[in-house]
Amino acid sequence: MVAGFVAAAAFSIIYRVPQREVVRCGLVGAGGWLVFSTTRQVGEVGAYFLAAAAVTLISEIFARLRRQPVIVYLIPGVIPLVPGGMAYTTMLSFLQNEYGAGLELLAATFFAAGALAGGITVVSSVFRVYSSSRKVRRQ
Numbered sequence: 001m002v003a004g005f006v007a008a009a010a011f012s013i014i015y016r017v018p019q020r021e022v023v024r025c026g027l028v029g030a031g032g033w034l035v036f037s038t039t040r041q042v043g044e045v046g047a048y049f050l051a052a053a054a055v056t057l058i059s060e061i062f063a064r065l066r067r068q069p070v071i072v073y074l075i076p077g078v079i080p081l082v083p084g085g086m087a088y089t090t091m092l093s094f095l096q097n098e099y100g101a102g103l104e105l106l107a108a109t110f111f112a113a114g115a116l117a118g119g120i121t122v123v124s125s126v127f128r129v130y131s132s133s134r135k136v137r138r139q
Contacts, residue, residue, distance in 0.1 A: 004033025004080040012076035021072055028058045028077030036081060044108065045115045051081050052119025060127045070124070078120065083112040 008029020012022045036051035059073035086109045093102035 001030045001034050001037075005030035007080040008032075008076045011079045012072075015076060017072050017076060018068070021066065021068060024062050024066070025073055025076040028055055028062065028073045029080045031055065031058050032077055033080050045111045048081065048083075048112045048115035049119045052078060052116040053123045054119075055081070056120045056123035060123065074120070078116065081116060083109050083116075086112060 005026040009022050009026035011029075012025035017025055032051045032055035035054040036047050039047040039050045042050070055077040056070075056074060059070050059077055062068070062073045063070040086105060090102055090105040090109050093099075093105055
């Protein structure tokens with residue numbers, strides 16, 4: 001969790017997030033990493049999906065509470081989950097002429113990235129539908 005917090009907070013500084021939001025970005029990253037590490041026994045892809053959904057949910061809540069764009073929290077919060085190490089290992093396998101292992105890792109990397117995108121999309125879509133239905137009821 002500490003690594004997730006530090007990575008998300010560091011990337012929020014790199015992306016010039018308002019300074020008062022850096023700690024919250026770190027909390028989003030730590031929350032995502034906590035969900036990922038506790039749900040890993042479900043499977044890698046499921047853990048990535050659930051962690052991305054958790055990061056998006058926390059980001060949406062913080063964005064509404066703090067009146068900030070969701071992307072302020074979402075991008076730094078999801079960075080610790082990006083399967084960069086897996087992509088590196090995939091390329092290394094291909095460079096070492098281990099094509100079978102490389103293809104296996106390539107598929108795992110694509111599934112992990114797709115699960116991240118899917119988790120973000122599902123939760124964001126639910127929030128958009130919920131927000132638009134509340135606006136319609138007010139009118």
